Every structure is written in structure tokens, then in C-alpha cells.
Amino acid sequence: MSKKYELRLYVAGKTQKSITAVQNLKQYCEEHLKGEYVIEVIDLLEQPQLAEGDQILAIPTLVKKVPEPVRKIIGDLSNKEKVLVGLDIRPKL
Amino acid sequence: MPKEKAALKSKKTNLLAIAKSPTGISGLDEITLGGFPKGRPTLICGGAGCGKTLFSLEFIVRGAEEFNEPGVFIAFEEKAEELAANVASLGFDLIQLQKDKKLRIDYIHVDKSEIEETGEYDLEGLFIRLGHAIDSIGAKRVVLDTIENLFSGLTNEGIIRAELRRLFQFLKDKGVTAIITGERGEKTLTRQGLEEYVSDCVILLDHRVNNQISTRRLRIVKYRGSLHGTNEYPFLIDDEGISVLPVTSLNLDKPVSREIISSGIPALDKLFPKRGFYKGSSILVSGTAGTGKTSIAASFADATCKRKEKCLFFAFEESPQQIMRNMESIGMDLQQHVDKGLLKFYASRPTLYGLEMHLVAIHKAIQKFKPDVVVLDPITNLITVGSFSEVKSMLVRLIDYLQQEQITVMFTALTLNNIVSEQTDDGVSSLVDSWLFIKDIEINGERNRGLYIMKARGMHHSNQVREFVITSKGLDLEDVYLGPEGILTGSAREAQILLEQTGEVLHLNALNRKDRELLRKRKVLESKIESLRSEFESMEEELNKIYDDENIKREVMSNTRQTITDKRGGQAKEDKQQKTNPKLKK
Numbered sequence: 001m002s003k004k005y006e007l008r009l010y011v012a013g014k015t016q017k018s019i020t021a022v023q024n025l026k027q028y029c030e031e032h033l034k035g036e037y038v039i040e041v042i043d044l045l046e047q048p049q050l051a052e053g054d055q056i057l058a059i060p061t062l063v064k065k066v067p068e069p070v071r072k073i074i075g076d077l078s079n080k081e082k083v084l085v086g087l088d089i090r091p092k093l
Numbered sequence: 094m095p096k097e098k099a100a101l102k103s104k105k106t107n108l109l110a111i112a113k114s115p116t117g118i119s120g121l122d123e124i125t126l127g128g129f130p131k132g133r134p135t136l137i138c139g140g141a142g143c144g145k146t147l148f149s150l151e152f153i154v155r156g157a158e159e160f161n162e163p164g165v166f167i168a169f170e171e172k173a174e175e176l177a178a179n180v181a182s183l184g185f186d187l188i189q190l191q192k193d194k195k196l197r198i199d200y201i202h203v204d205k206s207e208i209e210e211t212g213e214y215d216l217e218g219l220f221i222r223l224g225h226a227i228d229s230i231g232a233k234r235v236v237l238d239t240i241e242n243l244f245s246g247l248t249n250e251g252i253i254r255a256e257l258r259r260l261f262q263f264l265k266d267k268g269v270t271a272i273i274t275g276e277r278g279e280k281t282l283t284r285q286g287l288e289e290y291v292s293d294c295v296i297l298l299d300h301r302v303n304n305q306i307s308t309r310r311l312r313i314v315k316y317r318g319s320l321h322g323t324n325e326y327p328f329l330i331d332d333e334g335i336s337v338l339p340v341t342s343l344n345l346d347k348p349v350s351r352e353i354i355s356s357g358i359p360a361l362d363k364l365f366p367k368r369g370f371y372k373g374s375s376i377l378v379s380g381t382a383g384t385g386k387t388s389i390a391a392s393f394a395d396a397t398c399k400r401k402e403k404c405l406f407f408a409f410e411e412s413p414q415q416i417m418r419n420m421e422s423i424g425m426d427l428q429q430h431v432d433k434g435l436l437k438f439y440a441s442r443p444t445l446y447g448l449e450m451h452l453v454a455i456h457k458a459i460q461k462f463k464p465d466v467v468v469l470d471p472i473t474n475l476i477t478v479g480s481f482s483e484v485k486s487m488l489v490r491l492i493d494y495l496q497q498e499q500i501t502v503m504f505t506a507l508t509l510n511n512i513v514s515e516q517t518d519d520g521v522s523s524l525v526d527s528w529l530f531i532k533d534i535e536i537n538g539e540r541n542r543g544l545y546i547m548k549a550r551g552m553h554h555s556n557q558v559r560e561f562v563i564t565s566k567g568l569d570l571e572d573v574y575l576g577p578e579g580i581l582t583g584s585a586r587e588a589q590i591l592l593e594q595t596g597e598v599l600h601l602n603a604l605n606r607k608d609r610e611l612l613r614k615r616k617v618l619e620s621k622i623e624s625l626r627s628e629f630e631s632m633e634e635e636l637n638k639i640y641d642d643e644n645i646k647r648e649v650m651s652n653t654r655q656t657i658t659d660k661r662g663g664q665a666k667e668d669k670q671q672k673t674n675p676k677l678k679k
Contacts, residue, residue, distance in 0.1 A: 012217040020212075044218060048225035051218050055202045058247070059217035071207060074247075078212035086209035 005029075005037035005087070006066040010051070012044045012059045017076045021060040024077035032089050064088075111318045114162070114234070114270040117155025118148070119460075120337030124313065124322040130293045132268045133317075134261050138275040138282050138289070139298030143309055144330055145274040147183075148298065149236040150176065151334050152272055154185045157195035162233035162270075165226045166198045169242035173198040183334050194230045199223075203246025210248055216256040219243075220263055227267055235264060235271040241284055254287055261291040282314065293317040299325070308447040311337055327449030329457070338453045338490070349373065350499060354466075357396030358389070360570035361529075364546055364555040370527055371551065372465075373499040375492050379506040380531030384542050385563050386505035387411070389529070390468045391420045391427065392568055393503050398430035402465035406438045407455060409474040413438035424566045437462055443474045451475065452487050456494065466501045473507040485524075492524050526550040531561055534582050541582035544570060560586065 009025055011018035022041060029037045044051050044059070054063050058074040064087055073086040084090040113127035122128050129135045129152070137145050153164035168176060176198060177187040190196035199222060227235065240260075243253055264271040273292065275283035282289040282297060289295050295314040300307060310325045328337040352372040355362050362368045370376055376393075378386050390406075397404040408416060416438070417427045430436035439458050443451070459467060475484050488504070495502045504525070528547035533540055544561040546554045559570040560582050574581040574589050581589050 010218060012221060017213050017215070044221045048221045051222040051225065052199065056218035056222070057201065057203065057216055057243070058214040058219075059221075060214060061218060069207075071209065073209040073211055075210050075212035075214040082209055082211040086211070 004067065005033050005064070006040075007037060007087075008040045008042060008054065008063045008065060010042050010044055010054070010056050010059060010061045010063070015059075018060050020076040020078065021062070024080075024083070025062060028077070028080060028083055028087075032084065062086075113319070114156070115160060116152050117159045118151055118335050118337060119457075120326070120328070121311075121335075124311075124326055124337060125294075125316065126320055129270055129272070130317070130319065131270050132265065133293040134264050134271040134273055134291070135294040135296065136273050136275060136283070136288045136292035137296045137298060138277050140277045140300060143298040143300040144328070144335065145298060146171070146176075146238050147180070147330060148296075148335060149238055149272040149274055150180055150185070151183075153196060153234055153236055154180075154187070154190065156234045157190055163195045163230045164197075164234035164236065165223070165230070165232045165269075166196065166236045167223065167226070167238065168198060168200050169203065169237070169239055172200045183332060185334075197226050197230050197232065199226050201242075203242050205246050205248075208246065214249075214252065216243075216253070216260070219256075220260070223263070224267070227269060233269055235267075235269045236274070237271065238274045239276060240273050240288065241276055244285060254285065257285075257287060258291060289314070294319075303447065306444070306447040306450075308449045310449070327447075327453055329450055329453040331457075333457075336453055336457055338449065338456055348497075348499060354400075354501060355396050356389075357392035357394075358568045358570070360559070361389075361544075361568075364557075364559070364570075365549060366553050370501065370549075372501055373496055374501060374526035374550070375495065375524065376501070376503045376527045376529065377506060377525040378503060378529045378531070379508050380542075381508055381533055384531040384533065385561060385568070386507070386531065387416065387470050388420070388423060388563060388568055389531075390470050390503055390505050391416060391425060394436060394466065394468050395420075395425050395427060395430070397466040398427075398433070398435040401435065403434075403462065404430070404436050404466040404468065405459060405462050405464035406436065407458075407467070407469045408438055408440040409443050409469070410471060411440075413440050422565065423563055423568065437464070443477050448475060448483050448487050452491060455491060459495075459498070459500065464500060466503070467495060469502065469504045471505040471507050489524055527552075534560075536582065537585050539583045539585070543582065 007025070007029070009021060011021065025039060029039065042050055044056065050056075054061075054072075056063075060074070060076060062073040062077060062083075064071045064073075067088070071086050071088070073083055077083050081090070112131035113125070113129065114131040115122050115128040116125075137148055139145055150166065153166050156162040156164050166176070171179070173187070173191075180187065187196060187198065191198065201219070201222070223235070226232065237260075240257065243257075244250065247253055261273075273288055275285075275288050277297075278284040278286060280286075282295060292315075294316045297312045297314050299310045299312070301310065302308075309328050309330065311328050312325045313321045313323065326337050328335055350372040353367050353369040354372050355369040356376075378389050380386050387410075394404045394406055406413075406416070411419070413431075417431075420427050427436060431438070439455075441451070441454070445451075446454075455469075472484065472488065475487070492502065525548075527549045529544060530547045531542050531544045534543045535541075542561040542563075543558045545556075545558045557572070559572060562569045562571055571586070574586045
């Protein structure tokens with residue numbers, strides 16, 4: 001279970017934004033972090049108490065737990081460059 | 094049909110009355126006529142340090158403690174522990190309340206550096222957290238402090254604005270009474286200029302420094318569907334939380350009393366035919382420096398305590414110890430009343446805080462002690478911290494409140510020997526029910542005090558100037574002597590009294606002399622009568638004697654004649670018998 005990247009994606013129900021975010025995330029990970037990642041999708045409608053732990057405000061939010069530092073990326077992850085920078089896969093230009 | 098009508102009517106009254114959620118903050122419920130709109134969002138905005146967080150927190154805590162309405166506090170600025178520590182000094186135990194499931198504090202941290210934004214998003218996460226927090230303790234009250242932090246953490250303003258609108262709707266749908274706090278903006282009430290439009294009630298807090306004295310004020314900017322006080326109301330944050338001062342009651346329907354209470358000076362009571370002041374009235378004692386205003390006030394307080402009623406003495410000039418010592422010199426023991434808890438002093442320097450704060454503090458002290466009589470000595474010292482009009486408006490409010498509570502109040506006011514400050518008195522005088530005026534009367538190198546009643550509403554009163562005397566036995570009033578030279582007071586009056594006494598002695602003396610003269614005259618007369626009588630007696634005697642002599646003479650002469658006749662002849666014997674016979678007949 002100890003992968004290089006531990007990612008958590010918070011969504012609320014099956015909204016268009018959530019679906020897009022999940023799709024985008026999976027696509028980027030497959031492209032750049034193949035075999036090195038694990039994604040946990042949390043639906044806050046089912047587990048609202050989990051929102052507090054990661055200080056979730058916006059939906060969808062992607063939280064990079066590992067490696068440190070913890071980063072949050074909010075939105076439907078449509079901007080690939082920003083996501084990759086946010087995940088420290090690509091250095092900020 | 095009639096049933097329907099009744100139903101319609103009741104529905105109508107339901108529509109008219111907005112449900113309100115009492116805040117429990119002292120004074121605020123009076124201004125808002127019952128509290129914040131129930132089940133709707135209220136905005137509290139203001140600059141830094143004006144008490145927004147405390148206001149909202151007190152709303153939550155009072156709700157949980159007093160109204161059994163659990164609350165959620167969403168903190169964007171401070172962590173739960175920090176909040177708990179901040180308000181512990183006010184006696185709010187946030188930790189215990191959280192354990193009792195009456196309060197839930199959620200700290201929401203928004204850090205721009207941790208967040209990257211890509212594409213579309215919404216704040217559903219916040220909604221879910223809020224909804225979860227509300228549902229977990231069945232909250233009826235919610236505070237969001239300070240919502241603007243969202244704007245600093247997130248860059249897409251368009252989304253946030255839209256989401257804020259949705260948030261207000263969400264809170265309404267949840268049926269919670271919510272408070273949203275916001276920083277004051279440049280031109281609008283809040284930075285974003287949005288919250289004030291979507292809130293049903295907007296309260297603006299303000300912190301102003303005037304003459305180096307800071308005052309916090311509160312104003313209700315809007316309140317949909319409800320009457321409310323529109324003024325700026327001062328509020329005080331002290332060790333018991335917030336107290337807002339309901340500046341003036343909205344209507345003038347105070348109860349009145351016909352009960353009379355004594356002033357503590359019997360001679361002063363006598364100036365009123367009812368022997369005192371009305372209970373619940375306001376009395377102004379004004380005069381120049383050193384005319385004994387404090388003594389009158391203290392004597393009033395003393396009389397109150399002797400009736401076993403409570404008196405609260407606000408001293409703005411002297412310390413309680415000083416007053417007590419000074420009053421001992423005129424035979425008044427105030428310490429015993431303090432020991433019994435009937436008399437309480439509240440001493441503070443006027444410059445301690447602003448006028449409004451004084452008023453709030455006075456209010457609080459009165460509410461706590463529940464006195465029957467309040468003394469303010471002197472009100473003129475308050476002018477040092479506010480303008481005349483401010484002091485006047487403060488007094489109006491104070492008198493208003495005191496009359497509402499049926500508390501009798503005595504103010505003392507210092508007047509100076511110029512016309513300007515007499516106007517000061519005039520300003521206050523229209524507010525008070527009775528006005529005693531003490532003035533200096535300076536004649537013959539002496540300064541004495543003259544007291545008269547300027548006005549006494551609803552009561553006949555003496556129109557005479559009395560001399561006000563302070564002796565070691567207490568206070569008294571003397572009639573001023575109105576002589577041919579005018580008013581006489583002090584030693585001149587005493588001299589006049591002495592003079593009158595001397596005159597009386599002389600007069601008495603004169604009377605005695607006349608009495609004796611009369612007596613003597615009578616004696617003389619009587620002796621004269623006596624001598625006349627004796628003269629008369631002697632004369633009478635003399636006359637009688639002559640008469641007797643005459644008789645004797647005649648008898649003797651007749652006898653002699655008889656004898657002579659007898660001696661002449663026999664006939665003479667018959668004559669003699671005839672003559673003697675008639676005599677016998679007689």
C-alpha cells in the first residue's frame with residue numbers, strides 16, 4: 001500500500017464537476033505516475049464528517065497527502081498544467 | 094364561513110409578526126424588539142476590534158445556556174481553543190458547552206498557499222460541513238465568523254459571490270438563526286458589498302475615539318419586516334459580556350406614583366404641602382460651589398436607608414470614604430447603611446470612560462442593585478467628558494429609564510456665577526420634576542446660603558427663599574428675615590432676631606410700668622374716696638348733732654314755758670293737760 005503518491009479526491013454526489021474531476025485525475029495519473037499512486041474518492045454526501053479532517057470547503061478538492069507537503073487542488077482539474085504543478089510532478093515555471 | 098374568516102385573520106396576524114430569536118444580550122433585545130429574525134441570516138459588520146466575534150459568540154452561548162438553542166460557531170479566523178481562551182474571562186465555558194453538545198465550534202482554515210485552483214468548483218464542501226455540524230447537535234443558531242476569509246483564500250470571486258448567495262439560502266432552508274460577521278468596507282458596509290443585501294437584518298458596530306475617550310456603538314441598519322430602534326446605541330464590553338443601552342424607550346408611557354417620600358430634611362419637606370417628593374420623580378439640586386449640594390444628596394440617601402429602602406450613590410467627585418467622613422461632621426452616619434447593604438457607593442472619575450459608557454455602567458449598576466433611590470453627584474462633572482448636548486441626552490435617557498423603573502433620582506449640579514452655565518441648568522431643568530436651587534447670598538461681608546424651589550411638578554410649593562443652614566446636627570432651613578432693609582441672612586438675621594428680642598423685653602417693661610401706675614392711681618383714688626367718706630361722716634355727725642341740739646332746746650323751752658304757765662293759774666293746769674294729751678295721742 002505504500003505508494004509514492006497518495007491522493008484523495010473529495011466529491012459530493014455524482015455531479016458533472018465530480019465526474020469530470022475523477023476522469024481528469026485518472027488520466028493524468030496514468031500518464032505521469034503509472035503504478036506509483038493510489039486514489040481514494042470520498043463522497044461527502046455519504047461521509048460528511050470527513051470534510052473537517054482535510055479542511056474541505058470547495059468541491060471537488062484533490063488532496064495530495066503523500067509526498068509532503070500537503071497540497072490541495074480545487075476545481076474539476078481541467079487545467080492539466082496546474083494539476084501537475086500542484087502535485088509536484090512538474091516544477092513550477 | 095365565519096371559521097374561515099377567523100382562520101384568515103389568525104393567518105394575517107401570523108404574517109404580520111416576524112418570529113424572533115432572543116439574543117440574551119442585555120439591551121439588544123429591547124432595541125430589536127425581541128431579538129434577531131428567527132430562521133434568517135443577520136449580518137454584523139464593523140471595523141477591527143469593535144466586538145463582532147464577541148457579539149456573535151455571546152449570541153451562541155446565551156442561546157445554548159438560556160434559551161436551549163444549541164449553536165454552531167464556524168470560525169474562519171480563530172481556532173476553537175483560542176476562542177475558548179478569549180472568552181473564558183467573560184465566564185463563557187465553551188469547552189463544557191461543547192461537551193454538553195450545546196455548542197460546536199468548527200475551525201475552517203483557508204490557506205491560499207496550499208490551494209491550487211483548476212477549473213470549475215463550488216463550495217459544497219462548506220455546505221456539507223455546515224449541514225453536518227448543524228445536524229449533529231440539532232443547532233438552531235449558526236455563526237459564520239468571518240465569511241470574507243473565503244475571499245482571501247480563493248481567487249475566483251464570481252464563484253464565491255454566487256456561493257455566498259446560495260449559502261444564505263441554505264441557512265434559511267435549514268431554519269437556523271444565523272449571524273454572519275463581516276469587515277467593514279470602504280464605501281459599503283462590507284468589503285464585498287454583498288452580505289448586507291442578502292441579510293435580513295444588518296447591525297453595524299463602530300468604535301470611535303472622541304477626546305481620547307473611546308466608545309463602542311451599535312446601529313441597526315436594516316431589519317426586514319420589523320420595527321427597530323434606529324439610533325446609535327452605545328455598548329459596553331465588560332466582565333459579563335456585552336451590554337447595549339436602549340437609549341430611549343420608544344414611547345412615553347411611564348407609570349406614575351402618588352406616593353411621597355421625604356427629602357430627609359424636615360424643614361425642606363415642609364416647603365411642600367405633601368411633605369416630600371413624589372416617588373419615581375427626578376430632583377435636581379443645583380447651586381454654586383460649596384452650597385451644600387452633596388449634603389442635601391447625602392441626607393436624602395440617609396433618609397432612604399432609614400426607611401429600609403435601598404439607595405445607590407454615584408459619586409463623580411469624591412470617594413465614598415471622603416463623603417462618609419464629611420457627612421459625619423454634620424451628624425450623619427452613612428457607614429451603618431453601607432454595612433447593612435442598604436447604601437451602595439459607585440464612585441468613578443468622569444474621565445474614566447466616555448459618557449455613553451458611564452450611562453451603560455450606571456444602567457448596569459442599577460439593574461444589579463435594584464435601588465429605590467439613586468443619587469448622582471454631581472452631573473456637571475460629566476461635562477468634562479462630553480459636550481453639553483451629549484450630557485443632556487444622556488440624562489434624558491437615564492431619567493427615562495429610572496422613571497420606567499419607578500426609581501427616584503436626585504442629581505446635583507454645579508452652577509457657576511455666570512449666565513452661560515445657568516443655561517446649562519435650564520437645559521437639564523426641563524427634564525426634572527423638582528428643582529431645588531441654592532444660591533449664595535452675600536451681604537455685610539458674609540456669605541450665606543439661600544434655598545428655594547424653582548419648580549415642583551404636580552405639587553404646590555412654597556415660593557419663599559429660605560436660609561439653608563448646615564449645622565453639626567444636620568441640615569435645616571430658616572426663614573429669611575425680610576426687614577425694611579431687605580433680606581437678612583446669617584448673623585444679620587440673628588442680630589435682627591436679637592434686636593427683636595430686646596425690643597420685646599423693653600416693651601414688656603413698659604407694660605409693667607403702666608400697670609403699676611394704674612395701680613397707684615387706683616390707690617390714690619381709693620384713699621381719696623376714703624377721706625371724702627370720712628368727711629361726709631363727720632359732716633353728717635355735725636348735722637345730726639345740731640338737729641339734736643335743736644330738739645333738746647325746743648323741749649327744754651317748751652317745758653320751761655309750761656312750767657311758767659302753770660305757775661300763773663289754775664287754767665294753766667287744764668291747758669297743760671290739753672297740751673300734753675295730743676302729745677300722748679301722737
